[in-house]
Amino acid sequence: MKAEALMSQLLDACPHLSRDEVMARIQAKKDKIGAGYLTDEGAIFLVASDEGVELTESLSTQSTIKELYAGAKGVTLEARVMSVSPIREFTSRDGRPFQMRMMTVYDADATCSAKLWDTMVTEELLDSLEPGDAVRLTGAYIKNDISGSPVINLGTDAAITMLDDLPGVPGIDGIAKDVGALTEADRDVAVSGTLDGMLSTMNFTNSRGQPGKALKMRLRGLNGESYRVVIWGQDDASVPKMIPHGAKVRLLGVRAKRTGSGLEVHGNESTIVRTDGSDTMEPLKLRVLSKVRGDRSGDMMMLCVDSEKNLFFVTDGADHSQECQAGDVIECMPTKAYGKSVTLSADAYLRRMDDDAAIPGVGDMRTKLDKTDPGGDYCVEVTVLKDPAVRDIQTKTGETIQLLEIYACDDTGEVWIKGWRSQAKMSDRCQKGSVVSVTGVNARHGMEGRVDLVLTAYSTITPIDRPSTP
CATH class of the missing domain: 2.40.50.140 (Nucleic acid-binding proteins)
Incomplete structure (x- = not known):
């Protein structure tokens, strides 16, 4: 149904609304969800839902992702698969156990998450699907998630079938976006970048007291910036055992999230992690x-x-x-x-x-302060300009931790070297006027555009004795 016909139906049901008011609310819906993810028709259905009005017109039998709106039923959609999650077990509010799977699909204009329920969870085809496969979804119904974005739901009355191809919709290689080009509006996207630093598994207890896990890494984009990545519900079992320096990484089915530390990339159990590497270890x-x-x-x-x-x-x-x-x-x-x-x-x-002169020593690895960039790991040699200071800092959770601050310089500039928690114990390794070698520091953005160096669990501070000048 065309947007004008939907507008007329809404205005007839809500005489207290003017056309201009509806148009403003349509624009607000598109700004919140993202214009690339919502058509005018879909936004009108959302406005109608806010007013408690159910528009009677349904989607056409064949839909695109941009045409989806909350309340649509019997939807048929042709798209390509980005990712499919494993089966997860849940318990409903009334204590009944149930299963669910997540899937991310995309077409020529947009991407969308899909929830699979009931008999669709164990559909055999799902286990054989690969990223980029073309599928037809039938009998779907649409609901909004907590952010107001439409989500495809596939239950007992739905079906999923393979298609030979889907002309006009590119394969996975054609939709991957460099991590440096992400914006806050990006969700359910494919992202590529270069592994920057370490990759590890984080174990934690969530707000419900249940154990959880997450795969953490950093990816560097073509712009040279490094971005934090968290894949919730996964661990390092999803990646090869040996990943080389500078490996190319592709994440299928992730979203961008703005935090106090900047833009981050977040994924979940259905995210597919692809990277260079091998399970065959080499010395x-x-x-x-x-x-x-x-x-x-x-x-x-x-x-x-x-x-x-x-x-x-x-x-x-x-x-x-x-x-x-x-x-x-x-x-x-x-x-x-x-x-x-x-x-x-x-x-x-x-x-x-036996010693090998081809492998550099710590002296060969030292970097001048003016050559340190945020995100990099360095070894430096500096002169301490002030006696180190240790002070107590209270975290947001009320915990009191120690912060070590060392103001130092080399012949290219000055720097603050900081150490948190156990690294604060290194205050006795140096004093005003001493020359020290500091290994394994991580460069980070500091105040007023400066670069700070932060001690890590691998850091050492070693005094250097300089021969006196006659």
Whole structure:
């Protein structure tokens, strides 16, 4: 049904509304959800729903994603698959268990989430679907999610069938967006970038007291910026065991979210993570730049470097490195290696090697302060300009933690070096006027456009004795 006919029906049912008021509310709906995700017709249905008016006209039998609106029934849609989640178990408010799956689909103009219920959850076709496959969804009904965006629902009366092709709708390779080009309006999109730093699994307890997990990483875009990525409900079992430095990563079915730290990328159980890598481990030959025992985990934390000057953050949870010292060259077969992050568990091995001049030492890895960029990991040599200060900081949760602040410089500029929690204990490693080597610091945006250096679990501060000048 055309927008004008829907407008007339709404104005007849709501004489207190003027055409201009309705048009303004249509625009507000499109601004909130995103003009690329909602047509005028769909926005009118949302306005009508707000007024408690049910428009009688349904969608045409064959619909596009932009034409979807809350309340539509018997919808048929042809689209391509972006991702399909595993089956999840839930309990309803009245205590009944039920199952659900999520799927993300897209057509030439937009993307949309789909919820699968009842017998659709165990539909055999779902397990054989690949990203980019063309499908026809029939018998769907549409509801809005908590953000007001339409969601496709497929229950007992629905069906999903494969199509040979869907001309006019590009495959997955044609819709991936560089992570640096994301905006807050992007949701259910395919994103590409370069793995920047470490990849890890986070375990937590949610607000309902239930255990949860998330896969964390950072992706660097073509603009050079690095973005935090959180894939809720997944862990590192979804990626290869060995991922090289600078690996290309593609995330299918994610959204952009603005936080206090900037724009982030969030996914869920249905997000597909694709990355370069292999499950076949290969040995790494590295030089140990620093070595410390983790306060919380008790693991041995080593900052290492290879012959290409790539930094590696090695976590040894089985004390393979007990006999190693800073400066040693080692060979190790990791349990997992994700970009810069290397894990040594009981099944790993490590041995000391003869020195290799091709692998740089800590002196070769030092970076001048004016060459540090936010998001990068560095080793620096600086002169301390003030006695280190440690102060107590209260977090939003009411916890009191310590913050170490060191004001230092080299011949290119000054910098604040900061250490939180256990890193604050390093205050006794330096004093005003001393020259120190600081390893494993992470550069971050500071106040007034400056760059701060933040101590990590792999950091060390070592005084450097300079020979006196006669």
